[in-house]
Amino acid sequence: MKKLLAIIFLLISNFGFSQIKAVIFDKETKEKISYVNIWIENENIGTTSNENGEFVIDSSKGEILILSSLGYETMKINLKKIPSKIFLLPKSYELDEVIVSTKKENKEKVIGAFKDSEIGFFYATEKNPEIKARLFDFDSTYLETPFLKSIKLRIYSDVKNSKFNIRFYSVGENGQPDKPIYEKNIIGISKKGTKNLEIDLSDLNISFPSDGLFVSYEWLILEENEFKVSFLIKDSKKRIEKTLYEPKVGLLPTTQNTNSWLYKNGKWEKSERFKGNSPKPYLDNYEILAIELKLTN
Template identity: 50%
Template sequence: MKRLVTIIILVISNICFSQLKSVIIDNKTKEKIPYVNIWVENETIGTTSNEKGEFELKIDSPKIILFSALGFETKRILSDSIKQVIELKPQTTKLDEIIISSKKQNKSLTIGKFKKSKINHYFAFGKNPWIAARFFEYQAIYESTPYLSKIRILTKSKVKGSKFNIRLYDINEKGEPDNYIFHKNIIGTANKGKRITEIDISELNIKFPKNGFFIAFECLIIEDNKYEFNYTIKDSKEKQKGIRYDPKIGLIPRDENKNSWIFNQGKWRKVLKNNNYSSKRYNNKYNQIAIELTLKN
């Protein structure tokens, strides 16, 4: 009788849950694609492929799975049709997106400045991938320093050498991030503690687009970024176990939301106003990720 019950439980478990396991490759070169963010469409479930392009994802019923990687067309697949190998199609790069020329590095301008000491709230990433984006509007004064040189982000991490990805997006007619202006991963590494993490992109020779652009911070749900911790629920002494994926990113409070977006569940949406924050400085404000951008000629 006990054996029969065990068999029934196993059968029900297999019906209720499906473990997706696959490797993602480029459909032209057949090379494995690392750091692909993977979502269950319209749900807060997802993961990231590792450095070998491999991933595992548990779902409770047939779902639409979304695959998003820099330089590749976004792909949506019914989970039941996912095989051991998934192929993504490279995106066509416009010739005018990356302008290569000789340039003299004798003039610079930093925009989006923030004070590290004044920031004490962060965007933390749980078990699901997110992308947080901030729009940088073009101004005429950038004409003398048109090249993107350095990106500086306030990070906080409990993990040594936690990795994240930077995406650079164009803006569409709805004001949303859309289409890449650079088609490869820009991987940043954050050390432990509260730090300003700098990414040098000067060698990419990218000009500041005249219609502005988005800098997006993409968390990576990979083993090297995992941080496990204990916490207690309010009015309870019982300890709970939590997992997040570092690094966290610093947030600046703003009265209006003119440039902040979040990508989750396969969709872009504008950042909402904070409610019930303990900090007066952040309560009833909009969060803007703390990013500085250095321009050079």
Template identity: 50%
Template sequence: MKKLLVITFLHIPILSFCQLKSVIINNQTKEKIPYVNIWVENENVGTTSNEKGEFKLEIDDTKIIIFSAIGFETKKISSDSIKEPLELKPITTELDEIIISSKKSTQELTIGEFKKSKINHYFGCGIKPWITARFFKYNEQYANTPFLKKIRILTKSNVKDSKFNIRLYNINKNGEPENYIHDQNIVGIAKKGKKTTEIDVSELNIEFPERGFFIAIEWLIIEENKHEYNYTMKDSRKKLEGISYEPAIGTIPAETDENSWIFNQGKWRKVWQSKSTSRKFENKYHLPAIELTLIN
């Protein structure tokens, strides 16, 4: 008797990977736009354009890609429609008129103070272009020192001079960050190790809005921020390779989530409640360690 050979075909879906590659430019001046954060909509996948406006992003299918840069309209576009160059449209930020006098500042006020030695918890982005934001409420006492002089942020970096971006936002009716207060990049540089990174913004003449405002820290997925390391999983001796993009941002415990926000997957979300075993953070919320100096 002849044996019947039965061949079974397994229907395994084949994913089609492709690499998006382009350079991002200003559609009016044609200048290249650095540090544009790029996300796949509703997915935790993304990257950042480099100083030359160039980016690469690998995806597994046709997706909606979100492009976000300070001073430009956020753009959503299907991945199969991306061409080179890709253009972003500038937006006009309406700022209140500021009268500058020659009088030297005589008063300073510090808010949001933290002690570096007391902080051992950090936010890190891993390999995704996240943004974390902290809301600062207005207080009538700020009327005597209404201008922003310095921003201090607790950072911890495993590489030398890692870069991050600062975005300044107004607050919308839902309490979310929306509309830029300042329409240019404010780039911070974190030294290697645990440091208080200070950014002098006194020349920008930014006045504390009466509705309050957000200080947002944007991680940049660029080569100079890349940190490669080895680690082992619990109950395993096998060494694995990991990648993170620096720096990490120190956090302090808060009782509520009202002042802490995270931007990922192209959306703003409230920060989640901590499940840390540390008593200090148990059932608390992570608030970015940001300190402001105000002047008159």
């Protein structure tokens, strides 16, 4: 009996030691940083810091912890040397010349318009922070309405008040998302159910770049976003249980991938074709985020 208790205690102790707990701060202001992307390099393990900058992550696998957040330098730390307090350095970007003009807001233009009936698939991440990005090419007609007024997405959530983040990026030399256009998180909150969610951007004064704009949707690995679901294995009575991180976002099918990218495990890559049990017309095709942008002058 004593040996059994000793073994149980040892297992519990090892489990405790494999968990890293830390708080993330701004190195200059010493303020806590919310919603930082955190994952272990080359492993399918990741999380997100909560509103108080706190996070817990399994450190039983891998060697390097990577931390990434808008407005800060990406940091890599040896898993064996993780301090209880982590300080991220604010990042400086060389910005192009900015022409300041007054918004009149008497003209509007909608791009990326979609119908609810066109969306037959909603996507949520499982274990790691992920970002899906959609490229909107520049058109000279946007010069008449150069400012982003709002963004509309088709959202489906199984939990109340699930949170996600919106990011905007410039276009890199290889066509991938590059530099952040807006340096702060734009947190969206979704109620339970399926709905079109519109986020007001009019106070941010974001203008449409002349080389195109990436609009991205970031999942946050937070406890309040968790939803457990089970799937029946095909041709079997067994079920697979999974933990999804809400909210799910609507995707539109497309035959070619010219403007859809995925950020996972610290790098951008083009989205792959749908395989397996994907519904038609997604099977063997690609997808793009169902995003509608409203522009104004």
